[in-house]
Amino acid sequence: MNLRAYWRFVVVVRHFLPLGLSYARDRKRFLLFGRSRQVTAQQRRDRAQRLLDSLLTLGPTFIKLGQLLSTRPDILPPEYIDEFAQLQDRVPPAPWDEARVVLEDELGPVDEAFAEFEDEAISGASLGQVYRAEINGDAVAVKIRRPGIEDLVEADLRAIRWTLPILMYFVADSRSFSLETLADEFSKTIREEMDYGREAEMLTEIRGNFADDDAIRIPGVVETHSTSRVLTMEYVPGTKINDIEELDDLSIDRTELAETLQRSYLQMIIDDGVFHADPHPGNLAVQSDGTLVFYDFGMSGRVDPFVQDRIVDFYAAVAAQDIEAILDALIEMGTLSPEADRQVMGDVMELAIADARGEDIEQYRVQQIIQQVEDTIYEFPLRLPANLALVLRVATVVEGVCVTLDEDFDFIGVATDYLREEGYLAEGVRNFIEDRATEVSDATRSAVRIPPKLESALDRVEREDFRVQADIEDSDGLLATMTKRLILGMLLASTLFSTAFLYTQASLPATGVGIAGTVGLSLALWWSFRTKKAVRAKPQFTRQSMREQDRESPGGLNTSFGEDTDDAYSGD
Numbered sequence: 344m345n346l347r348a349y350w351r352f353v354v355v356v357r358h359f360l361p362l363g364l365s366y367a368r369d370r371k372r373f374l375l376f377g378r379s380r381q382v383t384a385q386q387r388r389d390r391a392q393r394l395l396d397s398l399l400t401l402g403p404t405f406i407k408l409g410q411l412l413s414t415r416p417d418i419l420p421p422e423y424i425d426e427f428a429q430l431q432d433r434v435p436p437a438p439w440d441e442a443r444v445v446l447e448d449e450l451g452p453v454d455e456a457f458a459e460f461e462d463e464a465i466s467g468a469s470l471g472q473v474y475r476a477e478i479n480g481d482a483v484a485v486k487i488r489r490p491g492i493e494d495l496v497e498a499d500l501r502a503i504r505w506t507l508p509i510l511m512y513f514v515a516d517s518r519s520f521s522l523e524t525l526a527d528e529f530s531k532t533i534r535e536e537m538d539y540g541r542e543a544e545m546l547t548e549i550r551g552n553f554a555d556d557d558a559i560r561i562p563g564v565v566e567t568h569s570t571s572r573v574l575t576m577e578y579v580p581g582t583k584i585n586d587i588e589e590l591d592d593l594s595i596d597r598t599e600l601a602e603t604l605q606r607s608y609l610q611m612i613i614d615d616g617v618f619h620a621d622p623h624p625g626n627l628a629v630q631s632d633g634t635l636v637f638y639d640f641g642m643s644g645r646v647d648p649f650v651q652d653r654i655v656d657f658y659a660a661v662a663a664q665d666i667e668a669i670l671d672a673l674i675e676m677g678t679l680s681p682e683a684d685r686q687v688m689g690d691v692m693e694l695a696i697a698d699a700r701g702e703d704i705e706q707y708r709v710q711q712i713i714q715q716v717e718d719t720i721y722e723f724p725l726r727l728p729a730n731l732a733l734v735l736r737v738a739t740v741v742e743g744v745c746v747t748l749d750e751d752f753d754f755i756g757v758a759t760d761y762l763r764e765e766g767y768l769a770e771g772v773r774n775f776i777e778d779r780a781t782e783v784s785d786a787t788r789s790a791v792r793i794p795p796k797l798e799s800a801l802d803r804v805e806r807e808d809f810r811v812q813a814d815i816e817d818s819d820g821l822l823a824t825m826t827k828r829l830i831l832g833m834l835l836a837s838t839l840f841s842t843a844f845l846y847t848q849a850s851l852p853a854t855g856v857g858i859a860g861t862v863g864l865s866l867a868l869w870w871s872f873r874t875k876k877a878v879r880a881k882p883q884f885t886r887q888s889m890r891e892q893d894r895e896s897p898g899g900l901n902t903s904f905g906e907d908t909d910d911a912y913s914g915d
Contacts, residue, residue: 347494348501355502356509358397362390363509384422391426403469403492404499407533411525415732418525428739436467441490442474449570456568460485466625470496470537470641475578482578483565488537496537500530536641539574545617546576546640552615558603560636581628581636585747595633598752601745603635605757608741612734613651614765620644620733622740624747644733650676654734655767662759666692676731 369380398409412419413427436442439462443453450456459477465484466473470492474485507526535541543564550561560579568575582589584604590597604627611618619626621642628636646654653676660668666689673679679688745752762768 348498348505351498352502352505355401355499355506358401359394359506362394362397365390387420387422388426391423394423395426401499402495403489404496404503404533406469407536408503408529411529411532413736415525436464436472437490439463442472442487445490445572446485446487449573450568457483457485470533471539476575478565478568478575483568484562484576484578485568486539486574486576488539488572492537496533500533503529532642538571539569539641540571542641542643543569543574545643548617549611549615549619549637549640549643552610552617553607556607558633558635559607560630560634562636562638579628579630579636579638581630581634583624584627584629584635584744585624587747590629590748593629593631595629597748600629600633600635601748601752602757604741604748605745605754606761607635608737609758609761612646612737613655613762613767616646616648616651618644618646618734618737620737622737622744624744627744642733646731646734650731650734655762658755658758658762659768662755662762678731678735 369382395409398405409427413424415424419427442464443462446453446456453460457476457478458480461475463474464472465475469489471486471488474487476483476485503526543566546561547564550563553559553561562577562579565575565577582593584590584600587597590600604622608618608622619637619640619642621639626638628638630636653672657669657672657676660666660672667685669692670679670685670688674681742754745754759768
């Protein structure tokens with residue numbers, strides 16, 4: 344094992360060293376000294392293509408690594424993400440004689456375990472390959488782990504771990520932590536994907552969640568013929584979801600199919616908390632009656648309740664075009680740094696939404712929004728949570744499949760309808776009302792506490808123990824007017840939220856009383872603003888005045904304000 348790992352380490356270094364030297368020269372032109380080099384988008388794309396070729400040459404482990412990297416915009420620039428997003432398992436199946444050894448080690452002689460077995464693989468992938476067989480007259484699909492893949496993966500994982508210290512020299516410091524955590528994450532992910540026992544558990548759980556949905560078909564596991572290295576499932580044929588010509592021949596409603604696909608993933612991510620994480624067209628099929636079929640649950644994930652709630656907030660904010668709410672949701676999810684420039688990010692979101700509009704003003708393209716977010720994420724040194732990265736990638740791929748089915752598909756519209764039907768949007772309104780009611784209650788309690796404090800202050804005045812130093816000029820009765828407006832505003836806010844609460848919880852007459860009170864207070868507040876008054880003040884703490892004070896004070900603090908900083912987040 345060690346000798347194999349050492350040899351793989353040499354091979355990996357040989358493939359990656361030229362690119363590593365290029366990255367190092369980007370920071371220092373002559374490696375040890377010199378200025379940094381400007382790299383164009385086309386140069387990054389060319390490098391991404393060369394790196395992609397190296398990953399394909401190095402084999403199964405590195406193909407899977409490339410697929411994982413395609414979900415990590417916090418590590419790679421957008422050009423690399425675009426190239427790796429196209430990465431599929433391009434490994435020919437192993438010879439049948441080698442696969443047969445694995446199968447018989449797990450289940451015994453093939454002729455005894457199966458009534459029929461076709462020895463030509465119907466699909467091949469990096470970690471396994473699938474064959475068609477029969478058990479008791481029922482067609483099944485048998486997924487067999489690739490022979491010798493365990494040793495190869497373990498050797499490659501060691502080589503990757505040994506390569507990391509070298510790689511750290513060529514990358515920016517802001518990416519070092521992400522790369523280390525990615526290595527740990529990848530080790531866990533690929534070992535899980537090789538464990539067909541885990542895949543069977545995830546498949547069974549997700550299948551159970553859609554047991555009552557006739558529009559979704561997920562193959563069942565044949566437990567008697569399944570182990571950690573062999574997974575036997577129902578054989579469910581179908582047409583690939585991106586075979587548009589065949590779907591049209593079958594008279595499949597492609598818009599309805601796209602909506603079914605979108606809703607299924609919303610249910611998995613938002614409601615169930617467990618999801619199929621590899622929705623490329625090779626893993627999605629359609630039966631003649633329009634039923635959507637899911638294959639290959641090796642790559643699957645879970646979403647914790649906190650992230651589920653934030654995803655709901657994100658979708659709702661996008662549907663409402665609420666830029667601030669979008670940013671808040673991204674920050675709470677951990678995809679955006681709290682120190683990020685909100686103005687810049689707000690501009691990015693506005694542009695993303697503008698670009699995402701279809702012919703109908705209510706249509707948006709989530710893929711483009713996520714892409715804009717991903718591009719920005721790379722500029723800020725942060726790490727995406729692993730499952731959230733998968734969720735973002737899944738949303739992008741699913742949207743692409745939906746648009747392939749229907750170029751005018753309203754992704755956000757379907758998501759908004761789903762959230763409304765499941766009660767998420769109504770619950771959000773209810774929570775908002777309850778929060779505002781709490782604020783009003785707190786204000787009321789504060790108002791109740793004021794009289795005792797006022798009485799105490801008057802006692803101190805009577806004892807001549809109350810000192811006030813103030814210089815107030817209120818010849819026009821401004822303070823009285825402001826106080827009046829403040830009281831009217833507080834009463835109006837209280838009445839407004841009370842009316843909203845009555846509308847959701849009480850009868851129509853009670854709501855009418857609340858509306859009447861709201862209208863009356865609104866008129867009173869409007870009347871108070873008919874006479875415009877303003878406060879004139881002279882600012883005392885402007886930057887210019889502080890500089891002047893510094894010049895006038897010999898021993899004063901010499902304070903400078905750097906208004907022309909080039910880049911607050913420059914890492915290299």
